[in-house]
Amino acid sequence: MIKMIIADDEPVIIRGIKKLLDWESMGIQIVGEYADGRQALDGILALKPEIALLDISMPGLTGIDVLKELKAQNEKTNVIFISGFQDFEYAKSAVRFGAMDYLLKPVIRGELLAALERCVPLTNDPQPLFSQNTDYSALLGMEENQYVTMMAVPLLAGRDGHMRKLMEFSVTGALEEALKADDAGILFGKDGHTILVLKGMDRSQALAYITGLEERLAARTGIHICILAAGLTDSLSCVREQYSLCLKNQDLPFFASFLSCYCFDLLAPLLHAPADSEDAMEKLMKIRSQMKELLFAQKQEAYEKAYQQFCRSVVPASAGSRENACYYFCSTLRLFAEDLAAAHIPFDEPDTTSLLETGRTLETYQEMTDLFRESFRNLFQKVREKAAAKDLREIDLAVEYIEKHFAEPLTLEILANVVHMNPYYFSSYFKKNTGINFKDYLGSVRLRHAMTLLVTTDRTTYDIASASGFSDSRAFSDLFQKTYGEKPSAYRKRVRAAAEEEQGKP
Numbered sequence: 001m002i003k004m005i006i007a008d009d010e011p012v013i014i015r016g017i018k019k020l021l022d023w024e025s026m027g028i029q030i031v032g033e034y035a036d037g038r039q040a041l042d043g044i045l046a047l048k049p050e051i052a053l054l055d056i057s058m059p060g061l062t063g064i065d066v067l068k069e070l071k072a073q074n075e076k077t078n079v080i081f082i083s084g085f086q087d088f089e090y091a092k093s094a095v096r097f098g099a100m101d102y103l104l105k106p107v108i109r110g111e112l113l114a115a116l117e118r119c120v121p122l123t124n125d126p127q128p129l130f131s132q133n134t135d136y137s138a139l140l141g142m143e144e145n146q147y148v149t150m151m152a153v154p155l156l157a158g159r160d161g162h163m164r165k166l167m168e169f170s171v172t173g174a175l176e177e178a179l180k181a182d183d184a185g186i187l188f189g190k191d192g193h194t195i196l197v198l199k200g201m202d203r204s205q206a207l208a209y210i211t212g213l214e215e216r217l218a219a220r221t222g223i224h225i226c227i228l229a230a231g232l233t234d235s236l237s238c239v240r241e242q243y244s245l246c247l248k249n250q251d252l253p254f255f256a257s258f259l260s261c262y263c264f265d266l267l268a269p270l271l272h273a274p275a276d277s278e279d280a281m282e283k284l285m286k287i288r289s290q291m292k293e294l295l296f297a298q299k300q301e302a303y304e305k306a307y308q309q310f311c312r313s314v315v316p317a318s319a320g321s322r323e324n325a326c327y328y329f330c331s332t333l334r335l336f337a338e339d340l341a342a343a344h345i346p347f348d349e350p351d352t353t354s355l356l357e358t359g360r361t362l363e364t365y366q367e368m369t370d371l372f373r374e375s376f377r378n379l380f381q382k383v384r385e386k387a388a389a390k391d392l393r394e395i396d397l398a399v400e401y402i403e404k405h406f407a408e409p410l411t412l413e414i415l416a417n418v419v420h421m422n423p424y425y426f427s428s429y430f431k432k433n434t435g436i437n438f439k440d441y442l443g444s445v446r447l448r449h450a451m452t453l454l455v456t457t458d459r460t461t462y463d464i465a466s467a468s469g470f471s472d473s474r475a476f477s478d479l480f481q482k483t484y485g486e487k488p489s490a491y492r493k494r495v496r497a498a499a500e501e502e503q504g505k506p
Contacts, residue, residue: 002120002170003049005032007040007066008082009058013105017053020109025221026163027170028116037061041069044077051119056083056102067097078119082107113162120169148206149242150196151228152187153253155262157363171223178213190243193250196227197239203232203267211263218262226253227263254322255315258365280317287313288332295336295380296343296424307376311369322368326359329372336379343422347382350375383425394419395433398426406445407469412438443479446470450480454492461488 004023006014014033023030031047034040038060044052054063061069067079081102095102101115154171156164172194176187185198198206210227218224228249230242245266252264287310294303310332318324330352340347355371362368401418402410415438416426431437436444450468453459459467465476480488 001027001029002051002173003031003047004028004051004053005034005040005043005047005049006030006053007034007037007043007058007063008053008055009035010055011035013055013082013107017107017112020107020112025170025223026116026166027173027221028166035059037063037066041066044070044075045073048075049077051116052077052079054079054081056081064097067099071098080115080119110160110162113160113166117162117165120166146200146202146232146234147185147236147239148198148201148203148232149230149239149246150198150206150210151230151243151246151250152194152196153226153228153250155224155226155253155256155364157257157367167221167223171217171221171225174217174221175213175225178217182209182213184209193247195243195246203229203265206232207263207265214262224256224262226256228252228266229263230266249320251322252320254363255320255325255365258311258369259315280313284310284313284317284328288335291332291376292336292339293424295383296339296422296426297428298380298384300380303380307373311365315365322362322365323360325365325368326356329359329368330356333372333375333379336376339422340379340382342420343386343425344420345382345386345425347379350378386425386429394421395430398430399434402442402445406442406449407467409471410442410469442469444483446476447480447483450476450488451491454488455495464488 006017008014018030028051031049032040032043034043035058037054037058040052040054040058041061043049044066052066054066056063063079063081070077070079078100079098081099082105083102084105100118103111103115152172152175154168156167159167172187175194175196179185179187179196179198184201185196187194187196189195196210198209201209207229210229214225214227228246230245233239233242249264249266256262256264287306291303291306291310294306314325314328318328333350333355334352337347337349341349355375359368359371362371398415398419401415412427413423416423419426421429427438430441434441446468450464450470453464453467457464461477462473465473468476470476470479477488480486480491484491486494
């Protein structure tokens with residue numbers, strides 16, 4: 001933790017500064033509060049804080065007096081001056097004495113964050129550790145060992161610039177302290193990335209250790225750290241190769257919060273399946289087909305659940321690439337839009353170009369799924385509006401077609417094509433407006449015509465079944481008995497007997 005003291009002869013100022021930020025989450029501990037300059041100097045000399053917030057005008061010693069004494073004693077504490085308006089010009093000039101910054105009362109949160117940022121080393125040396133001349137064995141303190149290379153990425157989406165940098169420094173600092181305390185390895189910076197090299201563990205032990213450490217730090221700071229774990233090597237010369245594997249997968253933190261997975265094993269098959277992986281793609285295409293069916297069947301709850309399944313399936317299909325993930329959302333949206341257009345359902349065509357551009361700028365996969373969810377919901381609503389329309393012209397046309405063509409091998413797809421609708425949508429639309437599904441309605445029409453032939457002709461059951469559109473006499477007989485409670489032949493015999501009896505009456 002970074003230690004800090006506050007000195008001001010106005011207690012309300014100290015209380016206000018303490019409430020202004022969540023200091024602990026930033027890795028800053030306030031170790032002293034003082035009401036005059038002499039106490040502040042004694043506190044700094046005793047506690048050795050990294051940062052001191054000093055009122056420039058205090059009894060005992062002024063802030064500048066304290067700063068001069070610190071410089072004389074070669075103390076490394078970074079000083080930020082706080083001043084009232086009447087002392088503001090005085091505070092500005094005090095920077096030449098070595099102050100890091102000056103703030104005007106009342107202290108503004110953003111300005112305080114910016115000043116604090118100047119006081120901590122927020123970046124590590126980005127270059128030297130992978131040069132050919134680096135002595136890794138000396139760095140790790142042992143000549144023979146096995147090593148697991150990892151990349152650590154604090155998940156700080158939604159944090160503003162200054163807060164993000166301070167929190168990143170706090171989290172990585174806590175991670176480094178834990179590694180040192182456990183003698184588990186080292187942490188260093190490379191090209192803006194935070195790299196860990198764990199020593200003396202096999203991969204399963206390293207994964208278990210870093211998972212437990214991430215959970216402990218998250219519980220303490222409220223911030224999760226995404227860990228990308230590369231391979232195991234017994235040679236420090238191979239660490240660079242393992243680091244390259246981490247770089248190839250640096251999009252994975254984008255998906256971490258959605259998957260509730262913060263430690264990724266980069267050798268796991270799921271993560272290294274190529275984008276056209278048959279299993280992953282097959283699953284994605286299957287769920288996409290289910291979504292389309294539910295869209296036109298107007299089953300909203302199931303449609304929403306299918307969308308969540310689709311979102312989860314996109315991750316392995318895209319091989320952990322945010323660019324691929326965005327593409328799958330856009331391509332699916334375009335496909336559904338084309339189906340609505342084919343079904344003559346009016347809608348505002350989604351601007352997938354704009355969505356693609358926006359998707360690329362998002363910080364988390366959760367944000368991406370939320371972005372596209374609204375577009376998919378809009379398509380669902382447009383189908384609902386069409387299904388609720390009062391115009392039954394298509395239904396009249398469909399019913400008329402069935403009456404004329406019932407004896408033919410009529411299918412839902414054929415009838416949907418007649419009225420220029422998508423089959424899934426037409427199925428829902430037909431049932432909504434007739435109260436019966438297409439298959440049952442067609443069966444009732446065929447039975448009605450078959451009954452007429454049974455009574456008015458001597459044709460066989462086989463001929464009547466064929467003439468009425470049934471695939472075979474067995475299907476006709478079974479449906480007839482299920483509907484009317486007797487076989488076609490029994491029905492014919494009973495009706496004719498009744499007619500003859502009626503005719504024989506005087």
